[in-house]
Amino acid sequence: MAAPSTSHSSSSPSLALEDYSLYSNLSDDELLQLAIERSLSDMQCSPTATPQPPHSHDGIHSGADRKLDHPSHTPHNPPNCSFHDPQAAQTPAHYSSPNPPNEKPPDLKTFDGTVSRFLTGSGKRMVAYRKSDGSVVHIAPEPDEEEEPLFSAIREGNVSKVRALVMCPEVNLMLPSKPGWLAVHQAAWFGQDSCLQMLLTAQPGMINKRTSRGESPLLIAVSRNHLRCVEVLLEEGAEIDMPNSDRETPLYKACEKSNPAIVATLLNHGAAVNTLCIQGWTALQEAVVRNNVEICEMLMMAGAKHNLRNIYGITPLFTAAQTGQLATLRFLLKHGADINTQAADGATALYEAAKNGHQQIVELLLSQNADANKPGKKGLLPIHIATQKGYTKIVTMLIPVTSKTRVRRTGISPLHLAAEYNRDNILVMLINAGFEVNAQLSVERSQLYEDRRSTALYFSVINNNIDAVQTLLANGADPNLDVFRPLMVAARQGCIQTITLLVEHGADINASIPTHPTTFPAVFMFSMKYLPMFKYLLDHGGDAQSCFNCMYGSQPHPALKTTRSDGNVLHSQHLPETNQTKGVQFCEMISAPSISRWAGPIIDILLDYVGDVSLCSRLMEHLDSYSEWSNIKDKAAPPRPLLQLCRMRIVQMVGHWQLKRLPLPGSLISFLQHQERCLDD
Known part of the structure; x- marks a missing residue:
């Protein structure tokens, strides 16, 4: 059966x-x-x-x-x-x-x-x-289950056979073929209205019997779009609002099937229009998501309320905006639905439309004065989510109606999201619209990142987006606002183009990291393995003298302690344990296992940027560890050449950026800029 x-x-x-x-x-x-x-x-x-x-x-x-x-x-x-x-x-x-x-x-x-x-x-x-x-x-x-004659006759629409079986006293119409499945359900499923009429005449008591899933014959007929069966059942007195196990009524199911004829029939027989399903949805909300204005009009005329919310606090208008249903959205606005309705999490209809890229919906909502400054999920405005998703045209519509004061209150600028998600075109649009290029994340939002980043420039640098970096710097971005400087990020990534851009726009080469203090420029930690980059930083003002200032001098140094440092700060390499009061010294830094193999060439380059210095005992140990580095010790021995001392004095007096303006021969300018020799990469 x-x-x-x-x-x-x-x-x-x-x-x-x-x-x-x-x-x-x-x-x-x-x-x-x-x-x-x-x-x-x-x-x-x-x-x-x-x-x-x-x-x-x-x-x-x-x-x-x-x-x-x-x-x-x-x-x-x-x-x-x-x-x-x-x-x-x-x-x-x-x-x-x-x-x-x-x-x-x-x-x-x-x-x-x-x-x-x-x-x-x-x-x-x-x-x-x-x-x-x-x-x-x-x-x-598998052996086939033989279908009972009555159910077979109903499926085939054999009215005469059904009549004969119904009249047979041995046939029990209340006996299911499967759990909860009666002959009346069979007739409603297959749309056999004549058989259905015959069954109800013979046994009226089965009209509201439910299947194992709580489906009445009426709900089955509606779900199968069998209008004539619906009419037969209603004429025979079927309970019109009997729901299934999901609390979906026949009217709700008719709206789900987007069948205006059945909806009209149910409404004419007094179906309740504002009943909620198990998810809190009404028939109107289901008609809205199907974009069926005809059904929406019938429901509203029958008393449907457009402000009822489902279990997520979502109204029909919100649903229309979220799913991009333009026709039903217009209908709801025409009938006075709240355009600024918010879901339980605070998201507005405009926010959802912007998030899902529904350009026409956003345009309609804004034309009806939807508030673009109501924060939604995670405290973001519609312009934030549109920027993050990369919807350029929607951002263009939102810029004129978005308050920059409200943006500041959110603790994050759309510029941050444009930089984080590499939305370069939107980044330019926002800058041209007057959004502050040096806006910083709020403390709460900055703490969501281990490196405590705060500027849009940092996002672009860490993404290695050179075009975005150039755009931000050209429009006045300050490269020295983040705790962990963008220059250090670029050095860690080995991107000389970004380093050049940052240095040319005033990046502080000698900055330190508050959480990992050093007695020398922190950027050196990330550039010593790449000697051309290291030399570039020294050429443009890197403090080489501090690398030779050792508190122990020629005395024995304490044993070196190393620790695995934060990957976002020190690139996950074994480095000396930080002394919070005095900071890591250069001789300790260069003794780290991942760097010590380059100790000789690094010291050799540094000596070109200092005058008379003394090598501490640890640096001497490094130079003594490899016979070919013995000449570097000789280079450091006093007195330093007069030419070197004069160069250092001139650079100190004039400054690195003014050397090219001196009225001197080009060869001398090159010497002052340490360009007298080339280094192999």
């Missing part, structure tokens, strides 16, 4: 999707014809095969789901006897096992094993008998 519903044609999702992709453009009738052809081919391949009626569950499914349920075969390959599922091979079959499956199923009373059921790729139901060790005893098609 089978009740109408849908069943999956394969136990494998990939097979089901494959069938759907092949035949999704076919109508139900065409799919049914393919199913018949396959069934006939299966019958030819197996003498025991019998045609399969459409099996189903009690539920109500969409037409798209039903397309998945029809067995089908590839049009280019004629039907054959094989199954998609290798375990489902039918007779004749060849088994390599010395104990092939029996021809007859074992007696379940004495069988010691497991019985499992599955579907083949063609949709055939199979049953397998296996011993406890997993070996197959018997595989065969």
